[in-house]
Amino acid sequence: MCLILFSYKSHRDFPLIMLANRDEMYSRPTRPLHWWGDEASILAGKDEQEGGTWLGVTETGRFAALTNFRETGLRLGVKSRGHLTTAFLSGNQSPQQFLQDVDRTHQLYNGFNLLVGDKQGLYYYSNRERRIRELTPGFYGLSNHLLNSPWPKVTDGLAELKTRTEHEPDPASLFALLRNDTSSDDARLPNTGVGLSAERMLSPLFIKSNVYGTRSSCLVMLNKQGRLRFIERRYAEEGIKAGDSEFSFNFSA
Numbered sequence: 001m002c003l004i005l006f007s008y009k010s011h012r013d014f015p016l017i018m019l020a021n022r023d024e025m026y027s028r029p030t031r032p033l034h035w036w037g038d039e040a041s042i043l044a045g046k047d048e049q050e051g052g053t054w055l056g057v058t059e060t061g062r063f064a065a066l067t068n069f070r071e072t073g074l075r076l077g078v079k080s081r082g083h084l085t086t087a088f089l090s091g092n093q094s095p096q097q098f099l100q101d102v103d104r105t106h107q108l109y110n111g112f113n114l115l116v117g118d119k120q121g122l123y124y125y126s127n128r129e130r131r132i133r134e135l136t137p138g139f140y141g142l143s144n145h146l147l148n149s150p151w152p153k154v155t156d157g158l159a160e161l162k163t164r165t166e167h168e169p170d171p172a173s174l175f176a177l178l179r180n181d182t183s184s185d186d187a188r189l190p191n192t193g194v195g196l197s198a199e200r201m202l203s204p205l206f207i208k209s210n211v212y213g214t215r216s217s218c219l220v221m222l223n224k225q226g227r228l229r230f231i232e233r234r235y236a237e238e239g240i241k242a243g244d245s246e247f248s249f250n251f252s253a
């Protein structure tokens with residue numbers, strides 16, 4: 001997952017409104033959003049190469065999402081970051097306890113950002129910052145740097161999210177936000193060590209190419225009655241639409 005924009009306890013009717021784009025190589029095998037058969041309470045897409053996920057929820061109200069931290073010098077042979085989300089979703093630790101354990105083994109992974117939560121709260125941790133943050137009501141954006149880092153896709157996306165959720169959130173409008181493929185001006189680009197041409201290619205909210213790009217867009221909406229709606233829209237090379245999945249359910253006790 002390379003972009004997550006969300007409103008947390010800021011809308012009168014929806015405690016959580018989350019938009020997310022997963023950017024990945026088109027060749028990486030992936031299963032669409034589904035209920036996992038071996039762990040039936042998890043609803044998520046699955047990375048078939050490593051077996052983890054980038055965004056998922058459970059019947060009992062657990063939530064996890066992950067982005068990679070963009071940096072040079074990635075290490076080979078380290079643990080897959082997608083297993084962090086799966087471990088939280090399939091476990092029963094509190095978010096705080098889970099992140100404390102993750103911090104003790106932070107060096108086993110390349111750089112990541114992790115959001116985990118349950119019915120009681122939502123938390124953020126990065127192994128590049130190494131601080132567990134409990135999130136307060138507000139609007140948040142996360143790409144491939146720390147939470148609310150002022151990258152163009154984060155600041156522009158959050159401004160649009162605030163505007164488009166002033167009243168009843170409309171899925172079509174929110175998916176249109178995620179589909180914005182406008183590149184940022186060079187003066188606004190971050191310098192993450194990957195070179196100017198790569199920074200330009202990675203700057204839009206929605207990335208298109210014939211090798212790497214936005215593979216899926218997701219919308220998660222939780223209303224105050226505890227009903228969750230999870231929509232995934234998938235894409236192939238050059239941003240061609242490849243399918244949709246949608247699930248709605250009420251959290252169990």
